[in-house]
Amino acid sequence: MRILQLMAHPDYNNQERAANRLADVGLQTLQEKLKGQGTIEVVNIYDSNTFIPQITADTLNYTDPKEMSAERLEKYEAQYKLIKQWKSADYIYIYMPLHNWNVPAKFKDYLDNILTAGETFKYTKTGSVGLMSDETTKVTFILTSGSEYDTNYRYVNLDIAPQYIRGVLHMIGINHMKLIRAQGLDMSTNNIEEIMKSAEKELVGYINSQSF
Template sequence: MQTLLINAHPDFANQDHFSNQLEEQFLTKYQQLFPNEQPTVLNLYDSEIPRIEKGQLLDVWNKQRSGEKMTADEDHVAQVSNNLLTQFKAHHRIVIVSPLHNFNVTSRMKDYIDNILIAQQTFKYTETGSVGLMTDDYRVMLLQASGSIYTNNDRYTPLEFSHFYLKEMFVEMMGFDQFNIVRAQGTSVRSPEEVWQSVPEELDQAIHDFYAKK
């Protein structure tokens, strides 16, 4: 099963971070399930990710619509963006590793979404609304670490915008069949032992659902 692991942590190589430790736990279980396979790993903060701004995607999209000739730099940006989209569509299992930054995804993760949420590629517009095109058993799993706890049905629960945003983009907009989340939460208010207490069981169940046959 082709798996793309997207690490959205700015300090992706630092194993002191809980989200990166979540990634290691996932990779250990992945190797147990698929000893002869390797996931594709994309570290967003070690990769060129075009942004919607002047000189990058904004100019590229405007010139593509108008048919105007692009500069060499714009051609490069367009190619990088297209490569990200092609890579994304080639993997039916997407794993996102991320901390919660100000209640949402990291800035580079938002930039990445802007390169893959493309009309006529991953979704299309119709007279009755948009329709997802990623319907061939695509699934996504979010491995997220957060300083606070977001599952107590208190004031923090509706502030976990990362979860809502990614689920809506992948499932509602692009048509993914499944969205799972595994949280290492309360890292600022719990001991490490408490943070990890329920994670192994939750991760086992999420991975089972993630790779289960239809």
């Protein structure tokens, strides 16, 4: 059993951040459930030690690794390390805050590496086909936000992040995603602790319901 936990908060060391708090709860619950019968890899997307190549003209134009410069080869190897880690995971948990209605910028860079033709999807005469499936990979998306995006009429059309992640997953053959939200955290009329406790309860309950 291999579990990949992705943390995508720029302030990833600040435990007061809602996404980080939920990530801690999720990790503890996974550890208690697994009881050592599996591995959990935690990746902090914004950690300076986590090398995530940006897609540039250099990285976009594929060349034979044997012909690459040392700098280009480093990026190539880093990309395929991320891809291998993603593809080998049985369960993937993604924790992040909403940034300007979508995923944080560096997480977009991360997904640009994962979305590699011949690895997670392929092109055919009739269009692209995913190379992964719901049978081998289960994805849970935990999203925090200051406003309420699935109910507030001002923001419902800007609820882009869940749509984007679902679209990416569908592209690679994963058609089901569990979404857990802690939203309305910046609204003065809301009880923030109550919102967080509710999200924690949903997260713990969902993890414990999965058949590892």
